[in-house]
Amino acid sequence: MSQTEFVPGQRWISNTEADLGLGIVVECSNRRVEISFPAAAEVRTYATDNAPLSRVCFEADEQICSDEDVLVTVRERMEHNGCYLYMGVDSDGNEVILPELHLNSAVHFSKPQERLFVGQIDRHGLYKLRVETRDHQYRLATSPAYGLIGTRVQLLPHQLYIAAELASRTAPRALLADEVGLGKTIEAGMILHQRLISERAKRILILLPDSLLHQWLVEMRRRFNLTFSLLDAERCEALEESGHDNPFETAQLVISPVSLLARSETRLQQAEQAGWDILVVDEAHHLGWSREVISHAYQCVERVARRSDGLLLLTATPEQLGAEGHFARLRLLDPERYPDLDQFLDEEQQYFHLNHLIGSLLEGGAAFLKQDKHTQGELAERLGETAITQWLALPAKEQDTAIASLINQLVDRQGTGRVLFRNTRRTVAGFPARHFHSYPLMAPNLYQPDADALEPLLHPERQLGENWVSEDPRVAWLQEWLKQQRKEKVLVICAHADTAIALDEYLSLRIGVRSTVFHEGMSLINRDRSAAYFADEELGAQVLISSEIGSEGRNFQFCHHLVLFDLPLSPDLLEQRIGRLDRIGQTEAVQIHLPYYRHSPTEVLMQWYHQGLNAFERVCATGDALYHSFAQPLRDVMQRIEDQGALDTLLEDTREAREELELTLSEGRDRLLEMSSFNAERAELLLEAMQDEDDVSRIQTYAERLFDRFGITLQPHGRHGLVLHQGEHMLCHLSELPEDGMTLTFSRDEALLREDIEFMSWEHPLMLELMDLLTRNETGNNAICMLKLPALPAGTLLVETVYELNLAVPKALQLARYLPGGYLRLLIDPEGRDLSDVLAHQPLNQLAKPLKLSTSQNMVRMVRDNITSQLKQAQQQADARLPGLRDTALGALTKARNEAYQRLEALAKVNPAIDQAELDRHQADTRLMQDALQSAQLRLDALRVIVVSE
Numbered sequence: 001m002s003q004t005e006f007v008p009g010q011r012w013i014s015n016t017e018a019d020l021g022l023g024i025v026v027e028c029s030n031r032r033v034e035i036s037f038p039a040a041a042e043v044r045t046y047a048t049d050n051a052p053l054s055r056v057c058f059e060a061d062e063q064i065c066s067d068e069d070v071l072v073t074v075r076e077r078m079e080h081n082g083c084y085l086y087m088g089v090d091s092d093g094n095e096v097i098l099p100e101l102h103l104n105s106a107v108h109f110s111k112p113q114e115r116l117f118v119g120q121i122d123r124h125g126l127y128k129l130r131v132e133t134r135d136h137q138y139r140l141a142t143s144p145a146y147g148l149i150g151t152r153v154q155l156l157p158h159q160l161y162i163a164a165e166l167a168s169r170t171a172p173r174a175l176l177a178d179e180v181g182l183g184k185t186i187e188a189g190m191i192l193h194q195r196l197i198s199e200r201a202k203r204i205l206i207l208l209p210d211s212l213l214h215q216w217l218v219e220m221r222r223r224f225n226l227t228f229s230l231l232d233a234e235r236c237e238a239l240e241e242s243g244h245d246n247p248f249e250t251a252q253l254v255i256s257p258v259s260l261l262a263r264s265e266t267r268l269q270q271a272e273q274a275g276w277d278i279l280v281v282d283e284a285h286h287l288g289w290s291r292e293v294i295s296h297a298y299q300c301v302e303r304v305a306r307r308s309d310g311l312l313l314l315t316a317t318p319e320q321l322g323a324e325g326h327f328a329r330l331r332l333l334d335p336e337r338y339p340d341l342d343q344f345l346d347e348e349q350q351y352f353h354l355n356h357l358i359g360s361l362l363e364g365g366a367a368f369l370k371q372d373k374h375t376q377g378e379l380a381e382r383l384g385e386t387a388i389t390q391w392l393a394l395p396a397k398e399q400d401t402a403i404a405s406l407i408n409q410l411v412d413r414q415g416t417g418r419v420l421f422r423n424t425r426r427t428v429a430g431f432p433a434r435h436f437h438s439y440p441l442m443a444p445n446l447y448q449p450d451a452d453a454l455e456p457l458l459h460p461e462r463q464l465g466e467n468w469v470s471e472d473p474r475v476a477w478l479q480e481w482l483k484q485q486r487k488e489k490v491l492v493i494c495a496h497a498d499t500a501i502a503l504d505e506y507l508s509l510r511i512g513v514r515s516t517v518f519h520e521g522m523s524l525i526n527r528d529r530s531a532a533y534f535a536d537e538e539l540g541a542q543v544l545i546s547s548e549i550g551s552e553g554r555n556f557q558f559c560h561h562l563v564l565f566d567l568p569l570s571p572d573l574l575e576q577r578i579g580r581l582d583r584i585g586q587t588e589a590v591q592i593h594l595p596y597y598r599h600s601p602t603e604v605l606m607q608w609y610h611q612g613l614n615a616f617e618r619v620c621a622t623g624d625a626l627y628h629s630f631a632q633p634l635r636d637v638m639q640r641i642e643d644q645g646a647l648d649t650l651l652e653d654t655r656e657a658r659e660e661l662e663l664t665l666s667e668g669r670d671r672l673l674e675m676s677s678f679n680a681e682r683a684e685l686l687l688e689a690m691q692d693e694d695d696v697s698r699i700q701t702y703a704e705r706l707f708d709r710f711g712i713t714l715q716p717h718g719r720h721g722l723v724l725h726q727g728e729h730m731l732c733h734l735s736e737l738p739e740d741g742m743t744l745t746f747s748r749d750e751a752l753l754r755e756d757i758e759f760m761s762w763e764h765p766l767m768l769e770l771m772d773l774l775t776r777n778e779t780g781n782n783a784i785c786m787l788k789l790p791a792l793p794a795g796t797l798l799v800e801t802v803y804e805l806n807l808a809v810p811k812a813l814q815l816a817r818y819l820p821g822g823y824l825r826l827l828i829d830p831e832g833r834d835l836s837d838v839l840a841h842q843p844l845n846q847l848a849k850p851l852k853l854s855t856s857q858n859m860v861r862m863v864r865d866n867i868t869s870q871l872k873q874a875q876q877q878a879d880a881r882l883p884g885l886r887d888t889a890l891g892a893l894t895k896a897r898n899e900a901y902q903r904l905e906a907l908a909k910v911n912p913a914i915d916q917a918e919l920d921r922h923q924a925d926t927r928l929m930q931d932a933l934q935s936a937q938l939r940l941d942a943l944r945v946i947v948v949s950e
């Protein structure tokens with residue numbers, strides 16, 4: 001505080017509550033001063049010896065405003081009875097005398113020099129933190145891992161690649177079709193997180209089967225800090241009753257069951273009208289489509305998808321129910337690219353040739369391509385004449401590396417390359433083995449093996465009457481077998497809900513096994529309770545009995561034993577069942593157990609799966625296609641079980657067909673898919689960038705200072721953790737710090753183990769809020785400090801200025817990527833020379849000594865009188881550098897964009913809807929960014945005065 005005495009009528013400003021505007025001294029007595037702040041209608045009383053107040057005082061040439069909104073340019077300031085009188089002229093040139101009492105109270109000082117000159121000086125630490133924060137923000141905004149850093153996930157290259165590839169597109173439209181359990185939900189979450197952080201998406205709708213609602217809500221919150229609102233029928237009604245016309249407009253992030261839209265045209269229309277940036281649909285294979293019948297669920301999704309820029313469809317079994325369904329889902333993503341089923345099927349046939357071409361390029365390299373005119377011709381046909389002429393014109397040593405780009409272009413342009421991503425266990429290492437155990441049992445007398453229909457034969461409980469549990473040897477086997485596995489968690493899956501219920505009742509009530517049930521007939525809450533009871537390590541259930549559909553998509557990888565109480569008549573469903581355990585996070589080999597009746601259709605089916613498809617111990621990617629070819633012979637053999645010859649032939653034929661199909665696929669579509677779904681080099685770059693941002697000591701050191709500066713109280717919690725609480729003197733209210741505090745860790749590994757504590761990354765909401773508050777507001781934008789510099793006489797003032805490019809573009813465009821740095825820093829001496837190269841920011845920070853705030857405030861007048869010309873010099877020098885900065889940024893932008901255009905222009909010919917739209921947006925965005933750069937000005941963001949001491 002300045003030493004001036006308080007006199008009624010004087011104007012002062014609060015250093016800690018600048019929003020109050022200009023205050024008026026009302027009374028000063030008994031070492032207390034009362035100040036009223038008319039603009040905020042507040043009155044404050046302070047102790048006179050330590051009031052956080054600065055005297056407001058304007059100089060000649062400054063503009064001031066009267067309480068009647070008259071603008072006055074100050075000519076002279078006089079003092080009368082301790083108060084100022086300002087002499088000046090108004091905008092019409094009339095002379096005006098304005099007593100300070102009649103200054104406009106709504107004045108707010110935010111510019112660094114304004115605040116410095118009225119004595120609103122920040123702590124030196126806060127200033128340093130502000131500039132350092134700008135450095136971090138720039139580094140993060142230009143990192144290839146931007147938007148993915150804050151995800152609480154293990155860093156898996158195949159997921160990082162997909163997330164980054166889709167995040168880089170203007171609108172993500174894709175079918176995420178990794179094999180079961182490879183993390184499609186996680187990939188989708190990463191993409192959503194990236195789009196939200198970069199502000200490229202605000203409204204997101206996730207449509208799910210009922211059974212997955214809770215799991216998604218939890219995964220989004222726990223792994224991505226994204227809080228979705230669950231809109232089901234009940235919630236929608238409640239919202240309408242409380243006066244909301246459209247429940248889908250009450251939240252930005254919404255999770256809903258598909259069934260809600262399928263059952264109610266009103267809800268469907270509401271979801272449609274609400275409009276979304278991204279629509280996500282999990283278990284998209286349920287969206288049935290054939291030439292003859294288009295399912296209602298498909299039509300619902302199609303209608304909402306039309307109102308959404310981005311569309312992510314998730315399915316582990318993209319071709320379940322045949323190529324038609326697969327085509328239909330691709331058609332949702334890009335209707336123009338996939339107008340016709342026959343054309344699509346034709347194209348699929350072409351993959352073999354394309355793969356052959358890629359194979360020869362990979363094998364023969366540049367030497368082969370230079371000589372082989374036929375391959376050159378084929379490339380010219382697929383990629384355009386210029387692609388090959390340009391390649392031929394390259395110097396010999398560049399040709400080899402440029403082959404990779406030709407291959408990438410070929411992969412890009414193959415049918416589904418841009419919209420379909422499928423990683424398999426073959427490409428993602430580290431999955432445990434699967435072991436199959438079968439248990440032949442004698443069929444009971446009540447079982448009639450000669451029934452006509454297959455259904456009761458595959459599910460004998462249908463034949464055994466009401467008391468089937470006592471009659472069925474599979475139940476007796478299960479009971480005995482469970483006794484030997486007392487310490488193991490066991491998941492039992494059967495086809496029907498009523499079977500699951502009866503089994504659960506029998507095991508828990510009659511045998512005393514701790515069991516629980518999970519099926520589609522249960523409410524969501526009860527399903528989640530069951531899953532949680534099963535997951536509980538100490539007091540939880542040993543056995544979970546689930547129906548087929550009930551467990552789809554659920555995570556049970558903490559369990560290692562799966563009992564198949566029966567077999568589904570679909571290889572994809574079998575894989576779905578095994579996939580509950582065989583997922584990322586499974587730590588042991590998965591043991592698959594099948595009790596079955598000897599000489600029954602189930603035995604045939606088991607042999608077909610095991611010996612024909614090898615579908616128990618490996619993921620069988622060809623299963624669905626082979627089922628379509630062999631469905632009839634398989635059924636025939638299942639109904640003629642005594643015909644061993646027919647069975648042997650079936651198994652032999654299936655094996656051969658599988659091997660052939662696998663070979664064809666591995667030479668054709670699968671290899672292309674593999675290439676377009678993963679790029680090891682790019683994934684490696686991302687991984688490194690993520691690991692760099694995971695550097696615990698860097699973030700921890702910075703965050704602790706940041707939290708402390710904002711008044712948060714910190715207590716250590718383990719080596720890399722903290723407990724945070726709101727302190728008594730918070731700089732401002734923080735919406736991301738809960739009232740009851742927060743326990744956190746800076747270590748990703750620890751965060752993965754301890755789900756109950758927050759993962760404090762550079763992209764945690766609290767971190768983002770604090771960094772934003774610090775750099776968007778005036779907090780820390782000026783300081784005065786002392787520095788010993790023998791080369792300069794004591795008393796010399798140096799002015800450090802930090803300029804920011806004022807860019808009028810939405811954050812979503814991420815223009816920072818093209819800027820040469822986060823800010824422009826100058827250090828001006830009294831002769832107007834820039835010493836920034838001689839004395840860099842960091843050593844200066846370390847050497848400079850902070851001053852007490854009261855000392856700084858006492859220096860205001862001296863500083864103000866002396867640095868005006870240095871500030872002008874700084875602005876002139878900054879302005880002189882502006883064209884150079886702009887040119888560098890424009891150059892980087894143009895280069896990056898040209899590369900993107902080239903690729904997109906070629907792709908747009910193949911995928912008109914997606915890639916032409918992407919190209920158009922790219923071009924429009926580029927124009928916006930170019931305009932913004934052309935008109936950008938440098939704005940003084942922070943200012944530090946360095947007083948050279950002896």
Ligand SMILES: Nc1ncnc2c1ncn2[C@@H]1O[C@H](COP(=O)(O)OP(=O)(O)OP(=O)(O)O)[C@@H](O)[C@H]1O
Binds near residue numbers: 555585
């Ligand atoms: N990067 C990761 N870090 C930590 N856990 C992960 C990661 N990826 C996946 N998981 C875990 O692995 C399990 C499977 O992931 P997810 O549910 O995303 O797979 P999915 O492909 O969607 O499965 P499904 O095909 O059954 O729907 C989940 O428990 C998920 O939390």
